[in-house]
Amino acid sequence: MARIVIAGGGIIGLFTAYFLKADGHKVVIIDSGYPGNNCSTGNAGMIVPSHVIPLAAPGVVAKGLKWMFSQKSPFALRLSLDPEWVRWGLLFIRSATRKNVDRSFMHLKDINLYSKQLYRSFISNHKEVDFHWEEKGLLMLYRSREGEKEESAAAKTAVSAGLEARVMGPGEIRKIEPGISDDVKGGVLYPGDAILSPDILTAFLYKHLQEKGVEIVRESEVTGFNVENDRVVSVFAGQNEFKCDYLVISAGASSSLLARKLSFRLPLMGGKGYSFMTRNTLDLKQPAILSERKVTVSPYSKNIRFGGTMEISGKATGTNMRRLEGITESLGLYYQGGEVIKTPSEEAVWSGLRPVSPDGLPYIGKSPVMENVLFGTGHSMMGISLAPATGRILSDIIGRGSADLDISLYSPGRFS
Numbered sequence: 001m002a003r004i005v006i007a008g009g010g011i012i013g014l015f016t017a018y019f020l021k022a023d024g025h026k027v028v029i030i031d032s033g034y035p036g037n038n039c040s041t042g043n044a045g046m047i048v049p050s051h052v053i054p055l056a057a058p059g060v061v062a063k064g065l066k067w068m069f070s071q072k073s074p075f076a077l078r079l080s081l082d083p084e085w086v087r088w089g090l091l092f093i094r095s096a097t098r099k100n101v102d103r104s105f106m107h108l109k110d111i112n113l114y115s116k117q118l119y120r121s122f123i124s125n126h127k128e129v130d131f132h133w134e135e136k137g138l139l140m141l142y143r144s145r146e147g148e149k150e151e152s153a154a155a156k157t158a159v160s161a162g163l164e165a166r167v168m169g170p171g172e173i174r175k176i177e178p179g180i181s182d183d184v185k186g187g188v189l190y191p192g193d194a195i196l197s198p199d200i201l202t203a204f205l206y207k208h209l210q211e212k213g214v215e216i217v218r219e220s221e222v223t224g225f226n227v228e229n230d231r232v233v234s235v236f237a238g239q240n241e242f243k244c245d246y247l248v249i250s251a252g253a254s255s256s257l258l259a260r261k262l263s264f265r266l267p268l269m270g271g272k273g274y275s276f277m278t279r280n281t282l283d284l285k286q287p288a289i290l291s292e293r294k295v296t297v298s299p300y301s302k303n304i305r306f307g308g309t310m311e312i313s314g315k316a317t318g319t320n321m322r323r324l325e326g327i328t329e330s331l332g333l334y335y336q337g338g339e340v341i342k343t344p345s346e347e348a349v350w351s352g353l354r355p356v357s358p359d360g361l362p363y364i365g366k367s368p369v370m371e372n373v374l375f376g377t378g379h380s381m382m383g384i385s386l387a388p389a390t391g392r393i394l395s396d397i398i399g400r401g402s403a404d405l406d407i408s409l410y411s412p413g414r415f416s
């Protein structure tokens, strides 16, 4: 039995603790925040094996620059002279290539399917909780020729990876989502995708882990480490010191700050997004993404969550209400009567910083500089989808030195 400290109790830290504890280890999670105060709660809750194309793909840099000056755009690069930003930006430009897509998509499919399988077992092992888990698939809706081109190409890539993708016309779409507007040109349905409630999931894991004996130290920031012979032997948080055999860093967008304290540069930026929950007055049934606007639609029977925007902005906090207007304005374009959904007040808006790596792939595995330090971060738009896989992999590496999946592409040292 090893003593493991996990720095960061978002969904990655929670699922890592879940598997480590089940494997018989002694686990402490230290989090600078409190439950609900991170990126893992108010997100869209989509489990997306369909997302096999990483964020760093051809065309994305041009889009980011084009949208940079639009306050309502779904994607923006907020340029900065901060050396970390500049390094990240250069690596992002270098990675946004066909080659990056080609070498990644099969791996992303494998880890996504592995994770979905783990979710299925998790859900059936915890039948007492209603996670709002539904395997209804994900519908990518488009209104323009450009959207159609982009989504058809993405569907082709998914099919070549062995996934199911159905290109549908408006008539067929209406059979599963009658309320689409007349402007919707078509869509792609990925039947293998699923949805759950991230709030219920994280709240359950907090409670369950504590019941199982995981110590969760809240509102306590990890500030430093005691290193001996290239191994972290203890972790400092507040006035406390926690001895450990292994350290897992899963501190979301702040993971790079902790890496730096361990003499290691981990390129990572915060990608800000927003969401809000409201009554499902349009009676929408099908989880969807509005392709041209990158808006997520997550129906939970009587309630519904709308989300979107990816603003690569470092650690910037605050709410840009213009981006929320961009989200609500989209709804009338894709759904009949969607214009009745008004932009919520600032207090009702949730925001989260996705941990975004420059090549759009997560960091999962051992630190290149310290044998007993592991990273689980950089999951960008797929942290909920990939959390069970990441937790299982990290627990396997600690327990038996290897994982069931080839994780070489996710090496935290790949930019060193």
Ligand SMILES: Cc1cc2nc3c(=O)[nH]c(=O)nc-3n(C[C@H](O)[C@H](O)[C@H](O)COP(=O)(O)OP(=O)(O)OC[C@H]3O[C@@H](n4cnc5c(N)ncnc54)[C@H](O)[C@@H]3O)c2cc1C
Residues within 6 Å of the ligand: 007, 008, 009, 010, 011, 012, 013, 030, 031, 032, 033, 034, 037, 038, 039, 040, 041, 042, 043, 044, 045, 046, 047, 048, 220, 221, 222, 223, 250, 251, 252, 253, 254, 255, 258, 271, 272, 273, 274, 275, 307, 308, 309, 351, 352, 353, 354, 355, 376, 377, 378, 379, 380, 381, 382, 383, 384, 385, 386
């Ligand atoms: C609008 C939006 C919609 C999304 N929709 C989806 C979706 O549908 N499907 C999907 O798969 N993903 C989605 N995502 C992405 C997903 O939410 C993230 O990838 C995921 O939550 C990241 O989890 P994490 O555990 O890495 O980070 P976080 O949830 O941010 O957790 C990191 C934790 O580390 C703690 N921490 C930071 N620094 C320290 C420190 N020094 N010491 C101790 N603790 C520290 C923080 O307090 C925090 O609790 C969405 C994101 C957004 C913004």
